[in-house]
Amino acid sequence: MKLYNGGKIITGLVIFLGLFLTPLAYNAGKAAYSQPKLKMPEIEKECIESKETMRTKHMQILNEWRDSALRDGKRVYVNSKGKEFEISLQNTCMKCHTNKAEFCDKCHNDASVTPYCWDCHIQPEGLKK
Amino acid sequence: MNHTRRNFLKFAGLTAAGLCVASAWSVMAAAAKSATEKVSEKALQAKRWAMVIDTKRVGTKEAIDVLAKACHAVHNVPDIPGRQNVKWIWGAGFDEAFDQPNNFMDESVEKREFVLLCNHCASPSCVRVCPTQATYQRPDGIVAMDYHRCIGCRYCMAACPYGSRSFNFMEPRLHLDLSKLNKEFPTRMRGVVEKCNFCVELLAKGKMPACVEASQGALVFGDLSDPASEVRKVLREHYTIRRKPALGTEPSVYYII
Numbered sequence: 407m408k409l410y411n412g413g414k415i416i417t418g419l420v421i422f423l424g425l426f427l428t429p430l431a432y433n434a435g436k437a438a439y440s441q442p443k444l445k446m447p448e449i450e451k452e453c454i455e456s457k458e459t460m461r462t463k464h465m466q467i468l469n470e471w472r473d474s475a476l477r478d479g480k481r482v483y484v485n486s487k488g489k490e491f492e493i494s495l496q497n498t499c500m501k502c503h504t505n506k507a508e509f510c511d512k513c514h515n516d517a518s519v520t521p522y523c524w525d526c527h528i529q530p531e532g533l534k535k
Numbered sequence: 536m537n538h539t540r541r542n543f544l545k546f547a548g549l550t551a552a553g554l555c556v557a558s559a560w561s562v563m564a565a566a567a568k569s570a571t572e573k574v575s576e577k578a579l580q581a582k583r584w585a586m587v588i589d590t591k592r593v594g595t596k597e598a599i600d601v602l603a604k605a606c607h608a609v610h611n612v613p614d615i616p617g618r619q620n621v622k623w624i625w626g627a628g629f630d631e632a633f634d635q636p637n638n639f640m641d642e643s644v645e646k647r648e649f650v651l652l653c654n655h656c657a658s659p660s661c662v663r664v665c666p667t668q669a670t671y672q673r674p675d676g677i678v679a680m681d682y683h684r685c686i687g688c689r690y691c692m693a694a695c696p697y698g699s700r701s702f703n704f705m706e707p708r709l710h711l712d713l714s715k716l717n718k719e720f721p722t723r724m725r726g727v728v729e730k731c732n733f734c735v736e737l738l739a740k741g742k743m744p745a746c747v748e749a750s751q752g753a754l755v756f757g758d759l760s761d762p763a764s765e766v767r768k769v770l771r772e773h774y775t776i777r778r779k780p781a782l783g784t785e786p787s788v789y790y791i792i
Contacts, residue, residue: 470572471572477673479735479739481574481578482574482575484570492575496721497719528722532713532718
């Protein structure tokens with residue numbers, strides 16, 4: 407069997423594979439991704455739900471909170487243990503998590519997500535010009 | 536045991552019933568344990584919120600400015616010079632407010648300024664035209680907005696016959712005093728429409744709207760569906776009019792002339 411234009415094809419394949427594998431080569435020898443260290447609240451030990459629930463479901467909870475407070479007028483959240491909280495990002499979440507840069511932004515930056523919460527809601531650090 | 540059709544059907548029926556009960560039980564058990572939302576016990580509630588404005592008592596620019604300052608401070612409403620200003624509550628003369636010009640009006644009414652705000656209509660035209668349901672009518676009659684959903688198409692502004700809605704042509708935070716923000720309430724962003732919300736967030740905490748608190752009794756707020764309420768009492772005792780009643784939107788804001 408004869409490979410026509412073999413030189414060009416092999417060179418092309420080598421270049422392609424080289425480019426394709428650059429990310430692997432680039433990251434070789436670097437430490438694996440580790441979860442960022444978050445600044446946890448000092449005044450409160452327990453969030454509205456368990457840590458695992460909050461980590462995976464806080465976006466859905468916030469969506470449900472928004473619709474419940476705005477559309478149904480239900481502004482009190484009763485968690486699975488029966489404890490009550492005011493439904494409010496600014497007045498409940500951020501009263502404990504008093505630092506957006508040290509809490510929200512850490513994971514959001516790593517995951518490359520930019521939620522638009524703070525276009526309108528006021529972060530606890532306040533706003534600067 | 537003999538395998539008859541009758542026995543087979545009995546067994547199949549029992550199994551099906553058992554499966555139904557078991558699944559219903561697990562759903563109910565999960566519902567009992569999971570989190571819920573409810574209305575606060577402190578919240579003020581009504582079938583239809585309404586406001587009566589005594590225009591004899593708040594009839595000047597200065598008096599209306601006091602109300603506007605109180606409202607705009609609570610809700611982080613920016614003050615933008617020119618035609619792109621955002622306003623939740625403001626003042627205007629009789630002709631502009633009521634659309635029934637009169638050449639020979641008595642002097643006191645002719646010179647009076649009238650408090651204008653969203654009328655929280657019973658059949659709101661803004662709600663009918665909103666393509667995303669960003670503006671909607673709550674069961675208590677308040678026409679509210681969900682700024683998360685607003686796409687800034689401004690159909691509602693075209694539909695509102697009272698000019699109650701303002702568009703954020705620019706980033707509102709550029710025109711707010713950032714050191715004096717009310718940190719309990721959000722601001723808005725560029726590209727959304729905003730308006731008076733009858734202070735739903737204060738009613739939910741058992742407080743009266745900010746303008747009513749600042750008016751020293753000139754603005755009365757209450758439940759229109761309750762004959763014993765303060766608003767109904769005031770409406771019985773005074774002659775009142777509403778803005779542009781011929782349009783059929785049924786405003787909830789009444790003016791004592």
